[in-house]
Amino acid sequence: MTQNERIAKLLALHGLELARHLRRLVRDSDAAQDLLQDTLLRAHRALTRLGPGANERAWLYRIATNAALNYLRSRSRERRALERHAGEVNGHGSWAGWEGETDERRAALWNGIAALPERQRVAITLRLADELDYQAIGERMGCSAEAARANVYQATKRLKLEVT
């Protein structure tokens, strides 16, 4: 198999779910496409090094998540992305306890999230906006479900202190 065929294979197998993952993280289809492209090239290099038997899907998710984080950081678009997350959380009323809040308090919440340490911020964003369980959050961040739960817990604790 040539390099292009190997990349095509990864894209055929995992492209749709990675596109969704990236789109949800960065809230921008064009950026998601660039990031998916980048992810495939990096993952292909990593997987060539690792050889057969490596968990392709886990690698792809981890690389995609890191690529998305770098993007959000470097473009300092995370604030806008978070605002859009807030709009959507608002839209379908998820996260029991925050529906019925005023717009001001919601804005304060998402400002609070933007100021959290990186891993807490990602964990709670995946929890609130994507409504993932801890196992799935752990898979996307490359850590255990327990670590994901701890990050969400720490984030929630800090937000309660700051927002209330």
Place this chain on the structure above:
Amino acid sequence: MKSLTAERRADERIVLGVFDALLARRGEPIRYAMMTDTPVGQLGLALGPGGLCRLDYSSDEDRFLAGLLGAFGDRPLIRQRAALDGVMRQLDRYFSGRSLTFDLPVDLSPVSGFAKRVLLAATRIPPGRVLSYAEIAGKAGNPKASRAAGNALHHNPVAIVVPCHRIVRTGGSLGGYGGGVENKRWLLRHERAGSW
């Protein structure tokens, strides 16, 4: 709230964009899925804009995928089970015996000439009937070309739906089958085409 299909389309646009930019594969994608647990083992299915373009006996998804990448070298390729739902429903009906015929558009465009005429002639053999290699060669326009007809049938890209299993040797033996002679025997018995 955005609908699920709008989300799917957005995801698909991204994937197609990457196929184009990174691999110069463009146009309508080929969508594929694996169908497990059939009476004849795992099948790989692929659907192009013209219809079902691949139905392979394939215990190994990697190999099926590699075959598609080679056969449709300029097309994007997406694993998408939902797109193959209709095809799988018809296959389920076939395997359960509720209907032995298919109502599916089939795309044989990678095949041409005599080989294509052989495959088209095979699609006209009803379930429960068989032809010999010489007979199918004759229906394709060259009764002397039974070996070439056998070769075309062996390379049938859409097994079962294009029923190459309904061609057997003169004299009553089964002949070969790309998907394994045991599967050919199962299909013919299932269609009540004699006591094979």
